[in-house]
Amino acid sequence: MTVHAFRRLLLTEIRNRxxxxxxxxxxxxxxxxxIIFLTTHTSSDQLxxxxxxxxxxxCAMLILPFLRSFSTWRDEWKQHSIYQLFVLPxxxxxxxxxxxxVILLEACMIxxxxxxxxxxxxxxxHGLLFRAxxxxxxxxxxxxxxxxxxxxxxxxxxxxxxxxFIGQWVGKLPLLLTFVSFVAGLLLWLMVFSLFPYxxxxxxxxxxxxxxxxxxxxxxxxxx
Amino acid sequence: MLQVSNxxxxxxxxxxxxxxxxxxxxxxxxxxxxxNGAGKSTLLKAMAGLLKLDQGSITxxxxxxxxxxxxxxxxxxxxxxxxxxxxxxDAMKYMRDFYWDWDPDKTHRLLDYFELTASSPIRQASxxxxxxxxxxxxxxRQARYILMDEPFSGIDPFARQQIAQAIIDxxxxxxxxxxxxxxxxxxxxxxxxxxxxxxxxxxxLTGQVENLKQTRNQSLLDILKEVYDGARL
Numbered sequence: 001m002t003v004h005a006f007r008r009l010l011l012t013e014i015r016n017r018x019x020x021x022x023x024x025x026x027x028x029x030x031x032x033x034x035i036i037f038l039t040t041h042t043s044s045d046q047l048x049x050x051x052x053x054x055x056x057x058x059c060a061m062l063i064l065p066f067l068r069s070f071s072t073w074r075d076e077w078k079q080h081s082i083y084q085l086f087v088l089p090x091x092x093x094x095x096x097x098x099x100x101x102v103i104l105l106e107a108c109m110i111x112x113x114x115x116x117x118x119x120x121x122x123x124x125x126h127g128l129l130f131r132a133x134x135x136x137x138x139x140x141x142x143x144x145x146x147x148x149x150x151x152x153x154x155x156x157x158x159x160x161x162x163x164x165f166i167g168q169w170v171g172k173l174p175l176l177l178t179f180v181s182f183v184a185g186l187l188l189w190l191m192v193f194s195l196f197p198y199x200x201x202x203x204x205x206x207x208x209x210x211x212x213x214x215x216x217x218x219x220x221x222x223x224x
Numbered sequence: 225m226l227q228v229s230n231x232x233x234x235x236x237x238x239x240x241x242x243x244x245x246x247x248x249x250x251x252x253x254x255x256x257x258x259x260n261g262a263g264k265s266t267l268l269k270a271m272a273g274l275l276k277l278d279q280g281s282i283t284x285x286x287x288x289x290x291x292x293x294x295x296x297x298x299x300x301x302x303x304x305x306x307x308x309x310x311x312x313x314d315a316m317k318y319m320r321d322f323y324w325d326w327d328p329d330k331t332h333r334l335l336d337y338f339e340l341t342a343s344s345p346i347r348q349a350s351x352x353x354x355x356x357x358x359x360x361x362x363x364x365r366q367a368r369y370i371l372m373d374e375p376f377s378g379i380d381p382f383a384r385q386q387i388a389q390a391i392i393d394x395x396x397x398x399x400x401x402x403x404x405x406x407x408x409x410x411x412x413x414x415x416x417x418x419x420x421x422x423x424x425x426x427x428x429l430t431g432q433v434e435n436l437k438q439t440r441n442q443s444l445l446d447i448l449k450e451v452y453d454g455a456r457l
Contacts, residue, residue: 008321016307083305087272088322089295224235224275 032117069160158209165216231280242425258422298367313342351378
């Protein structure tokens, strides 16, 4: 029953996002095709602006999963489906995990399309667009760096959820409280990381945010 | 046995539940009656674990609300709580994956009885059809406790009594405890074993329906009117 329940929560969450996800991914693919087309028609001495274009597009696309980190929970209250979720006989951590997983999946898809696009651009520019060796060579420090990036993304998703739960818990001015707690949490996260810039710091912060979000969801947040 | 002890719930300055204590025995059908804003839905939501009491406690067979009590409780709210894209079939699959007590045979019987189509989108259906769909999703389970908040709201008066009677006769299993809030007192009173009458968060009257009617020699509606008028004064 537990596996069925988790699977159903995950599938339902993906279905909730299906239409937006299709539009988002199609738009990302089309824009990347346009950049590839530009790459083929740009002379080798003017290629540098294409990397800026790629980074801008990636950042713009990643805004959507970031916003989804808030709206995935807010929509549950708006359409009253939180009543259904909160009476389900599953630990509320399942809700947190499945929602976070789907947001991360969305970000991964965006990254995957960007990576494929960059690879095609690299090929059509005959290796002149960027140096591929540092990117495809994997060693210990680089692996830790990649894991730190993934953990940071998880932290941001959890921070968004935590901020929204604080807003719901207090009840008064929930949007303002969500915003204030998100900004405060982000500043605290950045401050701690700047003082202790290690992989271990990111790991501890991610676990801490996960624990606190789960605590709020399990003990403090209600559907009222 | 479901027990609510000294339940107090405030929304701002308004006291939604004012020291309510009730005990619901197994296998009973209890009508939670009262005017609008009396605290009926609040009490059901607290029982379903959807809101936290400011004071007091709720226990199911002596146990505090938990995943196990949620698994044995079916809650039918007075609003649409399923996702807008869901068809009735999607909702049935959804429920089946979460509740071990989901009964597919009962689902099929209820589909026939309510004349519903599984492929119909829930939110596009009429109010009455949505009410029937919600009843189907609730009654398809063999839950020990069934909490129903205005289940007949939206169903036309001609069908209401017939459906209510058929549900009790055909779809409720022995030992299931049902708490039902309703405004349709005259149409549902014959289904109820016991009533709880709330007014402004206070429990004004409780008792077995037949006992109350016999001892006071009045209809249930007249008894409630009398109690209500007394409380207002």
